[in-house]
Amino acid sequence: MPELPEVETLRRMLTSRVVGRTVASARRSRSRLHVHARSGGLATLAGRRLESVERRGKYLLFRFDAERVMISHLGMSGRWLLFERPPGERTPHVHARFRFRDGAVLWFQDPRRFGQLRVVAAGARAGDASLERLGRDPLDPPLRSGDLAALAAGTRLSVKQFLLDQRRLAGIGNIYASEILFRARVDPRRRAGALTEAQWAAVAVEIPAVLGAAIERMGTTFSMYRTLWNEPGQYGDQLLVYDREGLACRRCGGRVRRIVQGQRATFFCPTCQPGGRR
């Protein structure tokens, strides 16, 4: 699903359209989220005003009047959907429904139920183990090539799997990892500890370039992702290698290859991204 650009798109939309509204009621439906299914406590948000929405990696933090924080992760198929008036038709897989005092409704929908939704006390900063494990944000503050090399020092992971490791960099997912490495012309199979300075410099340039362009287009809709207004993201037609196995490389015309690394698909152009593992 949703990687940093998709989550950031939602954060911006929530900030402009939902922050400042006061919750009239919040409840979860009987179908439970699977991972960390601790959405009890939702009801305690009633009467509280949404003060701000922050992003940590692929997580969203909804801050309510300095006391309560709601944490969401969209997993593979989660969506936040805002309606100024409650929609008439029945919608499946809606796990939490918020109604605001002005009548608008906000839904958390997640068919595959890999998503997470929980409420914690804002003061208890012992807080949330999964958030504390997160590494650096890839955009803020800006990464320099030396930062990347330091994060990769000593690991035997491939550079593709390194980019996906949320404990090192928090926010890059499977689509953008392939896109970043293609544009940086680095073979995804190369060990992260073995990249040259020039390669790290190229990766450091392409991380914000790719993520920034994707944010501008409100993310990539591969299948499930929608914006807060239930619209697809527009970055899909900018993808250079992702989901393009066997098609012509947009740079050199060669064939895009698909391989599997850590049980995830990786797409790359062997001509434009030479080098192999070492």
Added chain:
DNA sequence: ATCCTATCCTGTAGGC
């Protein structure tokens, strides 16, 4: 400590 594998779910696309 680090890395790898299996697993949690449902929906969809593609092959036959």
Added chain:
DNA sequence: TGCCTACAGGATAGGA
């Protein structure tokens, strides 16, 4: 058309 399989943007626990 229908059935079946493979695969999907993620994170995690447990074992090597």
